[in-house]
Amino acid sequence: MELLSCTQNCLRCPVAFLLLAVAGCSALRLSVPSPVIHGIRGQPLTLPVHYDVSMSTSSIQIIWILERAQVPARYLITSVNQSVMPDLEFQHKFTLKPPNASLLISSLLLSDEGTYIIKVNIQGKTTVSATQKIDVSVDVPVSKPMLQMEPAYGAVEHVGNVTFKCLVMKGTRVMYQWLKDGVPMEDTSSYVFSMNNDSFTIVPVTKSDIGNYSCLAKNFISEMESDVVTPTIYYGPYGLRVFSDKGLKVGEVFTIDTGESVRFDCSADSNPPNTCAWIQRGNNSTEIINYGPYFKLLSGKVRHKTVDYLCRAYNNITGRGEEMQFTVIITPIDPEKLSQVTSSLFPLAAITGVSLLIILSIGLLFVWKRYQLHKAIHWKLQSRRPSTEYRRTPIFSGHEDAMNDFGIYEFVAVPDSSLPHRVPGLASNILHIQDGSCTIYEVIQHVPETQQDDSHS
Numbered sequence: 479m480e481l482l483s484c485t486q487n488c489l490r491c492p493v494a495f496l497l498l499a500v501a502g503c504s505a506l507r508l509s510v511p512s513p514v515i516h517g518i519r520g521q522p523l524t525l526p527v528h529y530d531v532s533m534s535t536s537s538i539q540i541i542w543i544l545e546r547a548q549v550p551a552r553y554l555i556t557s558v559n560q561s562v563m564p565d566l567e568f569q570h571k572f573t574l575k576p577p578n579a580s581l582l583i584s585s586l587l588l589s590d591e592g593t594y595i596i597k598v599n600i601q602g603k604t605t606v607s608a609t610q611k612i613d614v615s616v617d618v619p620v621s622k623p624m625l626q627m628e629p630a631y632g633a634v635e636h637v638g639n640v641t642f643k644c645l646v647m648k649g650t651r652v653m654y655q656w657l658k659d660g661v662p663m664e665d666t667s668s669y670v671f672s673m674n675n676d677s678f679t680i681v682p683v684t685k686s687d688i689g690n691y692s693c694l695a696k697n698f699i700s701e702m703e704s705d706v707v708t709p710t711i712y713y714g715p716y717g718l719r720v721f722s723d724k725g726l727k728v729g730e731v732f733t734i735d736t737g738e739s740v741r742f743d744c745s746a747d748s749n750p751p752n753t754c755a756w757i758q759r760g761n762n763s764t765e766i767i768n769y770g771p772y773f774k775l776l777s778g779k780v781r782h783k784t785v786d787y788l789c790r791a792y793n794n795i796t797g798r799g800e801e802m803q804f805t806v807i808i809t810p811i812d813p814e815k816l817s818q819v820t821s822s823l824f825p826l827a828a829i830t831g832v833s834l835l836i837i838l839s840i841g842l843l844f845v846w847k848r849y850q851l852h853k854a855i856h857w858k859l860q861s862r863r864p865s866t867e868y869r870r871t872p873i874f875s876g877h878e879d880a881m882n883d884f885g886i887y888e889f890v891a892v893p894d895s896s897l898p899h900r901v902p903g904l905a906s907n908i909l910h911i912q913d914g915s916c917t918i919y920e921v922i923q924h925v926p927e928t929q930q931d932d933s934h935s
Contacts, residue, residue: 505533506600508608516698517586517616525612527579529598533606539599540579542572546592555581586616588650619700620649623693625707632710633683634796640709643677644693655694657703685713712795714748718802720789730804734775743772744789746800752791759786759803775806783808
């Protein structure tokens with residue numbers, strides 16, 4: 479393809495130079511990666527160039543030239559083999575390192591924009607040459623844009639307009655793009671854009687225009703997006719409806735039971751919120767009964783069984799209003815329904831009573847156990863307390879002197895007694911307490927004196 483292009487260009491040469499031109503096309507190929515390069519002001523820039531030679535050469539010459547509109551062409555730098563000869567005016571600005579033909583610009587200025595032309599001459603048996611062009615633009619990066627909205631306080635739907643302006647303090651060749659909710663805006667009949675797209679107006683505003691708007695400023699080397707601005711649009715009321723927390727609604731008719739207290743709410747889509755008025759309609763008369771988004775109806779205080787009401791919503795900013803009429807029918811309580819309610823409450827009451835009885839029984843049992851435990855501990859402590867009478871009274875095992883075994887023994891059991899009892903009129907008492915039982919044994923010994931005297935004799 480490239481050979482065909484070279485051939486087509488050579489056909490334009492005079493016939494006398496046809497063979498020389500064809501030989502040149504095949505011997506030298508000069509190329510650049512991109513015909514357009516965008517540079518940043520104050521930054522260095524390299525113009526890359528590649529060439530191939532398919533013949534023996536004795537010398538290679540590289541020439542760079544700058545062309546600008548309405549300005550004569552300027553030679554920037556040239557080289558022959560390894561010898562570099564810059565223009566003295568630009569000797570510190572442009573750098574060339576042969577045999578590399580790429581040109582380095584040290585620091586770009588806006589005046590460095592233009593078309594850079596490179597010409598390479600190859601000398602061997604014959605001299606061939608090739609030329610390429612690179613268009614260079616120099617830009618300043620854009621700063622973050624500021625978004626202004628007029629009017630700032632908002633606009634009324636179908637009446638007012640809203641204008642957005644995108645302001646950029648720094649940047650060259652700035653292009654503007656408008657976004658709504660992060661998506662590029664589509665052109666519609668209600669959007670009017672300026673010539674350079676840095677502002678647009680919504681004529682007139684509607685509810686659908688509510689959203690987050692931002693401006694994207696960009697050029698060939700940078701882009702920045704502004705902060706989001708949300709316009710205030712006053713609209714409505716739309717979609718007025720009435721609903722209640724109780725009762726049965728069929729269409730615009732509410733059916734409630736006698737004695738019920740029902741709350742009715744009135745709502746609509748509106749900005750700012752609506753001002754609501756509740757109106758009761760009678761025979762050729764109306765009466766305002768409440769202001770606000772809701773009102774409560776006490777069915778027991780209503781004289782009629784069927785009452786017509788009206789909810790009227792009004793937007794003070796847009797000047798628009800909407801109303802909705804509804805009917806309330808008060809019905810007596812169904813005996814079957816009342817019996818169902820009573821029958822459903824009876825099992826619940828029975829379960830509650832049984833539960834309370836069980837809880838009370840468990841509590842009493844716990845208290846009684848605590849009392850018995852306290853009583854047993856007290857009895858044990860009393861049984862271990864020393865007694866002077868107990869120390870003075872001898873304890874007989876029944877295996878000492880047989881004379882001591884004679885007597886009268888009486889066993890007295892006192893159940894569940896906290897203190898020991900004494901039997902009056904007895905000669906001696908022996909107190910014995912057994913752990914674990916509440917029984918007291920008293921052993922009584924009595925020996926007649928006559929029997930004792932006989933034994934001594």
